[in-house]
Amino acid sequence: SLMELTVIVALAGFIIGAINVSGLGFNLSLSLVGLAGGNIGILLLIVAAAGIVLGMGMPTTAVYILLAVLTAPALIQMGIEPLAAHLFILYYGMMSMITPPICFAAYAGAAIAGSDSMRTGFAAMRLGAVAYIVPFLLILSPAMLLMGSATEVLQVMITAVAATVLLSVALVGYLFRELGLARRFLFALAAMGLFIPAQGQVETLGLISDVAGGVLAAVLLFGEWRRTRVRQLPTPLSPSPD
Secondary structure, three states, X not given: OHHXXXXXXHHHHHXXXXXXXXXXXXXXXXXXXXXXXXXXXXXXXXXXXXHHHHHXXXXXXXXXXXXXXXXXXXXXXXXXXXXXXXXXXXXXXHHOOOOOOOOHHHXXXXXHHOOOHHHHHHHHHHHOOHHHHHHHHHHHOHHHHOOOOHHHHHHHHHHHHHHHHHHHHHHHOEEOEEOOHHHHHHHHHHHHHHHOOOOHHHHHHHHHHHHHHHHHHHHHHHHHHHHHHHHHOOOOOOOOOO
């Protein structure tokens, strides 16, 4: 394991050295910021796509070092917390393991299960959909990194966990029973409402979306619980003719 890690780090060192000597790291950061036009949302999407592409077929250590040199400086230049920026690129560098067309983790699972590799890759992408959203929450809500008051941290943790559960229900299509497309869409809508953090530049929007998402989630959960409970009630016996 140490020899494998040594080779990986050594090769990554050659890449970092070439990037520093050529000035590619600095120029790439400027290019990414310029391409995004100063819009942090567009920049995050570009960096996320670059992380998935550059991370394809690479081990964790190598892809993180590469992305830390190439893309993290662009995020930090836009005023993003360095810890959040590095976690963002780490997440998306690793999401290449389950993102088709080169999804090594899904290929390994398909080989074990004897299933089609590409179908397994898309299934892995669907089951891991929450992991595509979490990095954006780290950027938008510093409380996710325990940066803030206890109330802010508790609030964002509760809403994030609830949104993750709701989105999982929507993607899997099951809660007490199988769900139709309409209900799955409503569960996904409630999850998206709870995912928007009530902090930072989107505080007002976050508060409104959290309340709306929470109310919709409560109505949906109560409805599903009530339907399941009614189905489980014993059927009353018909009165005897006597």
